[in-house]
Amino acid sequence: MKDLIKKLTQTYSPSGRENEIRKIILEEVKDFIDGYEIDKLGNLIVWKKGRGGEKLLLDAHMDEIGVVATYIDDRGFIRIEPVGGISPYNLLGSTIFFPNVKGIVGIEGETQEELVKNVRELNFDKIFVDIGVKDREKTEELVPPGTFGVYYAPFIDLGERVVSKAMDDRIGCAIIIEVLKRTKPYHNLYATFSVQEEVGLVGASTVAFNIRPDVAIAVDVTSYSDTPKGNKRMSLVLGKGPAIKIKDSASISDRRVVDKLRNLAEKKNIPYQIEILLRGGTNAAVLQTTGEGIVSGTLSIPTRYVHSPHEMVDLNDVENAVKLLVSLAEEEGKLL
Ligand SMILES: [Zn+2]
16 A cells, blocks of 8 residues: 555645646546546545445545745745645745745744744744745746645655655545455445545535435544653554544534444454544534535544644554445445
């Protein structure tokens, strides 16, 4: 799966610009599905018929956080605005990938005092991107205002753990692709690769409207607490299994979905952990309120340094998430 994860995470596709990743995902799954559709917002919806059963929807968002160029000064420096939850602290010193060129993020400061103050109170007014060009005209050719950029950061293979930009949520995409490849489902399996999650769960707000699934599960990253002085009110550990979400700040997983996933994991001897995320949310929040309402939950992958250029996951969690979802799709009988 490493190659797949590398390919997905290294693709440029910020929110609202998901063309490339959509093409790659479709290419990966096309021999393993019974049909697909690209809806009006750009969501990719694929399905695989079951032998009977109900409708199970798995969703992962395919966009990634990024920045957009807003203004170019006379010396060719670019000002930016966030696309999704990207912190200026993570941007400082990082490299930005624009489709035509790469640039380095720098910080303003005419005196040491000002520099220290700017670091302490960092915001988007204090930073700029430098693409190594000396004037406005040339920069405007390469990065006209309105151009979207993403982190430029390598895929790092650490053995059982891998690191890249955009694990959020290409790791969810990789898991669902793998489920589609491996399963002969009993239930009618729908997978949605949705757009613009990072700017407000946009794609997933409508993606399930026509499907009307019996159960929907968002597959996304979550936080961690197993680093020095990690959050003491959480217990998420990399490598201890995929996390069955109880709640986050946007939704409460349906109790029946939580119980189902837990029971299935125990029956199949798949390690799992329980997640209560203190801040953040997933597409489950809007899947839940689609149409007359959809029974929804989230399966999460504990991920270190979320929204930084170097998001780390443990491949054991990824593999166990695939196993759990394959079991869910294949188990005969009622979904709940
Ligand atoms: Zn995110």
